[in-house]
Amino acid sequence: xxxxxxxxxEMHTMGQVAGxxxxxxxxxxxxxxxxxxxxxxxxxxxxxPAGLILRLTLxxxxxxxxxxxxxxxxxxxxxxxxxxxxxxxxxGEKVTRDRAARRRCAAHLDSAGRLLxxxxxxxxxxxCRRLRDEVLSGAxxxxxxxxxxxxxxxxxxxxxxxxxxxxxxxxSADRARAVGVTGPALAADGDAYNRLLMWMSEVxxxxxxLDDARPLAPDxxxxxxxxxxxxxxxxxxxxxxxxxxLTGAEFACxxxxxxxxxxxxxELALASVSGAAHA
Amino acid sequence: MPDAAPLWATxxxxxxxxxxxxxxxxxxxLLSGSxxxxxxxxxxxxGLRAVAPLREALRLLVQQPRRTTAADRLLGRLGVVLVPxxxxxxxxxxxxxxxxxSDPSVGIVWFNAMEALAWAAVWLAGxxxxxxxxxxxxxxFLAQGLAYELPHMFAITTAALGAxxxxxxxxxxxxxxxxxxxxxxxxxxxxxxxxxxxxxxxPFEYPLSRDAAGGAATELAGVDRLVFxxxxxxxxxxxxxxxxxxxxxxxxxxxxxxxxxxxIKTAAVLMLLVxxxxxxxxxxxERYMEVAWMVMVPLTLLQALFVAVVVLNR
Numbered sequence: 001x002x003x004x005x006x007x008x009x010e011m012h013t014m015g016q017v018a019g020x021x022x023x024x025x026x027x028x029x030x031x032x033x034x035x036x037x038x039x040x041x042x043x044x045x046x047x048x049p050a051g052l053i054l055r056l057t058l059x060x061x062x063x064x065x066x067x068x069x070x071x072x073x074x075x076x077x078x079x080x081x082x083x084x085x086x087x088x089x090x091x092g093e094k095v096t097r098d099r100a101a102r103r104r105c106a107a108h109l110d111s112a113g114r115l116l117x118x119x120x121x122x123x124x125x126x127x128c129r130r131l132r133d134e135v136l137s138g139a140x141x142x143x144x145x146x147x148x149x150x151x152x153x154x155x156x157x158x159x160x161x162x163x164x165x166x167x168x169x170x171x172s173a174d175r176a177r178a179v180g181v182t183g184p185a186l187a188a189d190g191d192a193y194n195r196l197l198m199w200m201s202e203v204x205x206x207x208x209x210l211d212d213a214r215p216l217a218p219d220x221x222x223x224x225x226x227x228x229x230x231x232x233x234x235x236x237x238x239x240x241x242x243x244x245x246l247t248g249a250e251f252a253c254x255x256x257x258x259x260x261x262x263x264x265x266x267e268l269a270l271a272s273v274s275g276a277a278h279a
Numbered sequence: 280m281p282d283a284a285p286l287w288a289t290x291x292x293x294x295x296x297x298x299x300x301x302x303x304x305x306x307x308x309l310l311s312g313s314x315x316x317x318x319x320x321x322x323x324x325x326g327l328r329a330v331a332p333l334r335e336a337l338r339l340l341v342q343q344p345r346r347t348t349a350a351d352r353l354l355g356r357l358g359v360v361l362v363p364x365x366x367x368x369x370x371x372x373x374x375x376x377x378x379x380x381s382d383p384s385v386g387i388v389w390f391n392a393m394e395a396l397a398w399a400a401v402w403l404a405g406x407x408x409x410x411x412x413x414x415x416x417x418x419x420f421l422a423q424g425l426a427y428e429l430p431h432m433f434a435i436t437t438a439a440l441g442a443x444x445x446x447x448x449x450x451x452x453x454x455x456x457x458x459x460x461x462x463x464x465x466x467x468x469x470x471x472x473x474x475x476x477x478x479x480x481x482p483f484e485y486p487l488s489r490d491a492a493g494g495a496a497t498e499l500a501g502v503d504r505l506v507f508x509x510x511x512x513x514x515x516x517x518x519x520x521x522x523x524x525x526x527x528x529x530x531x532x533x534x535x536x537x538x539x540x541x542x543i544k545t546a547a548v549l550m551l552l553v554x555x556x557x558x559x560x561x562x563x564x565e566r567y568m569e570v571a572w573m574v575m576v577p578l579t580l581l582q583a584l585f586v587a588v589v590v591l592n593r
Contacts, residue, residue: 018349039411045492061415118490120482120561126314160482161560251415252563255490 026059029248034059041255043071047117049258051265052239054246056254063254066246068239073268080233080266082107083223087270089216090229100216101209106136107224108184108199108206111262112155115196118259119165121158127151141210148207152200161193168192169245169257180237183226185261192260225264233270235263284378292380293367299520299545300512304332307553314557339505347408347498355407359503361400362510369393370517372447376530376537379447386447387439390521391432394477397514398424401479401486401495404507408498416494420486422564423476426571427483431473433579434466438525441586451529458528462589465582467526469575471552474518478511481556488561519552520545 016022023035042053051073057065079087085100113128131151134144155161171181173189188198221227226234238261245257312319312328319325372379372386383389398420405417439445441463442453450459460467476483487494499507523529523544530537 020348037411041492047489058411116560120484120488120490121559122311123314123557126311130315130317158558158560160562163566164560164563250565252490252565 026057026064028059028064029062036064039251047114047259048255049263049265052258052263054242054254054258056246056251058251061251063246063249063251066243068242070239070265070268073265075269080264080270082110082225082264083228083267083270085216086221086223086228089218090221095216097209097212097214097216100220101206101212102135102138104224105203105206105210106132108203109135111224111259112196112199112203114262115192115256115259116155118255119161121161124151124154135210141207144210145207149204152204155200156197165196165256165260166191166193168249168253169195169260171195171241171245176241179241180230180232181226181234181241182230182237183222183224183234185238185241186226192256195260225262225267228270233267235265235267238263284375284380288375288378288380289371292370296367296370296513296516297509299516299549300509301333303516303549303553304512305329306550307556308332310553310557336505336509339501342501342504344503345408345498345500347410349409350498351407351409354403356503358400358403358405358407359499359507359510361396361403362507363513364510365393365396365400366510366513366517368396369521370513373517373520374447374451374524374529374541376539376541377448377451382446382448385445387435387445387450390447391435394514394518395428397477397479400510404499405486405495410498412491412493413495413497413499415491416486416488416497419488419491419494419564420479422568423479423483423485426564426568427473427476430469430571430575430579431477433576433583434470434473435525437463437466437579437583437586438470440583440590443590447524451524451531454528455531458526458531460526463526463582463586465578466586467522469579470522470525471519471548472575474515474522475552475556477518478515480511480515481552482559482562484561485564515552516545516549519548522548 023037025033026036028034037058039056039058040053041056042048043051051071053069053071055067055069056063082103085095085103089095089100109128109132113125113132116122116125116128127147128151131144131148135148169192170190171185171188173186176186176189184198184202185195188194221229223234225238228234242258242261242263245261246254249257306329308331309319309325309329312325312331319328369390371381372383372390374382379386401420402417405413405415405420407413438450438459441459442450444450444453453459472483475481479486485494487496491497496504496507520541523541527544527548528540530540532540532543535543
């Protein structure tokens, strides 16, 4: 009851309810004055790029504005996990192709698992995560081949999935190139569904490289999310492209769009690392 | 005409529904386990996976409830409690074999009214915690309701039309010889889809979906969460179970007694739903709405028309 009394008291102060600011109004895209609701998503959610914070301004269910923010990336002396083989190769270490192929396969399975979980297809998401772990733990190719191809086929064949996410987060190759996106998101040249299929096809292609013991080609510096030797880490470009994809989207699409790009915030520490590598 | 069930059935009903819900959740957990960790190698391992929902229930029992600022605790709690309550009340007209706890002359309307309580329940549970994400989840259920309720009601009406009665017992009796599913397949399929939607489970988990961090259930913890999510399983069992008297001939079948047939058919429908769920992502309502209104409403209307013509010419 003491709590209720406190609440009643707070009601009197202007623009505040229970110590929380009231919604303010602002023009929406149809030039109506609607309440603006400020909803932050992140930094910690399941199936969310760890550390990413999106500060959404919602009017109704439309994302009117978005500020992309993230937790401080710890400057530990460790290479970003998913880019490690390519970075080590850039530093002059000997890295075999199968190691890079495994890392790429696992990274894409990880991303696809996250997107599928956000879309609510738990079964295939769980399979992707299990395959990711198997690929990373060095399972022989024959062990994962059948399972992997089956999963890739299931994703590609699902009409409900396509119907559910096609058209979300449209990013043309031209626009992607202009922002500096280099990885599968550039190659996909399309929406969230195209990006998912691009991951899956790279996973399938990567299968052939799982037993390749030759050293990584000197010009292969493209990690799972893009070129690691560029001026900026690949995930930075993915973050930069987020506001334009999210603004005007419905709230229901926001997390699908984020998951379909799947930026890896660990990579943001890369700028200093690759700088060190070049030096 | 079915007889009225003895009084003790009233006490047994919630227990039986709860057992059915636990078994269904266990089956679902078993399938999830094999997707996550590969198929179980020993019976013991499979058993451990199947009791995962019970373990989770125990964990929730001892978990601290979560409080949010300026929450509407009365309405929020009401919403949470309404879910299992609606399920059990709807279950009252569910015949076991040929006996239901109650078989009123408007049993089908009663069933539908109790299901509609779920609308209030999910919305209130979403409203209660004063959290944006749970409110979004609550509203999603209203959108979902708009999509599934009309086709759902037409599907139920079709069965009542075929029996020329709103009494569940009469609907079962009318299927002696020929089950309704044979000449009302469209209504049956639509009913199953809307049963999932009503229980906001599986492909219709949208109000609780992960892209809103758990939607209406985001802020629920401890016992609240257990009652809400457990109630959802009850609702799934009841809505799936009601397809048996409506379309699958109720307790009718050779050799075995009526209650056994009810059990077998209900289990089969639940297995179909739980296994079928694995093939689908969560359906986003903004897209599903189109299918519901452009395809399913006309389809169920045509089905009702067909049944009406058959009934008139009998």
